[in-house]
Amino acid sequence: MTKQEFVNAIAADSGLSKADTEKALNAITETIKNTLAQGESVQLVGFGTFSISERAARTGRNPQTGKEIQIAAKKVAKFKPGKALDESIN
Structure with a gap:
């Protein structure tokens, strides 16, 4: 949609x-x-919760070259569905 x-x-x-x-x-x-x-965080009862999570720095690999690269730490948005939303989907 x-x-x-x-x-x-x-x-x-x-x-x-x-x-x-x-x-x-x-x-x-x-x-x-x-x-x-x-x-x-933002909590909408019955719908879900939006929150921030911190992702640690890590070593990754370039899939084209196979060379190791450093991936910086960053914050990411997360959504956890509430019970009512979860039940309506399942």
């Missing part, structure tokens, strides 16, 4: 205009992004 298809589906379910729905969706994604950038 693309972002526009997502906006259309939310607008149809909520009765909001597509413009208002897109503004709300953009506000939600920006808020989640800014909260994660501050090192905090």
Whole structure:
């Protein structure tokens, strides 16, 4: 599902205009992004939790040449589905 298809589906379910729905969706994604950038997690009960995890530096291998390369440490975003979401999928 693309972002526009997502906006259309939310607008149809909520009765909001597509413009208002897109503004709300953009506000939600920006808020989640800014909260994660501050090192905090976002928990939506019944849906899931967005959090930040630190990935340690490691040695990798270039698949074309076989040469070893150093992969820098970095932070990555994680999502853990909540119980209700997990049960609705399975």
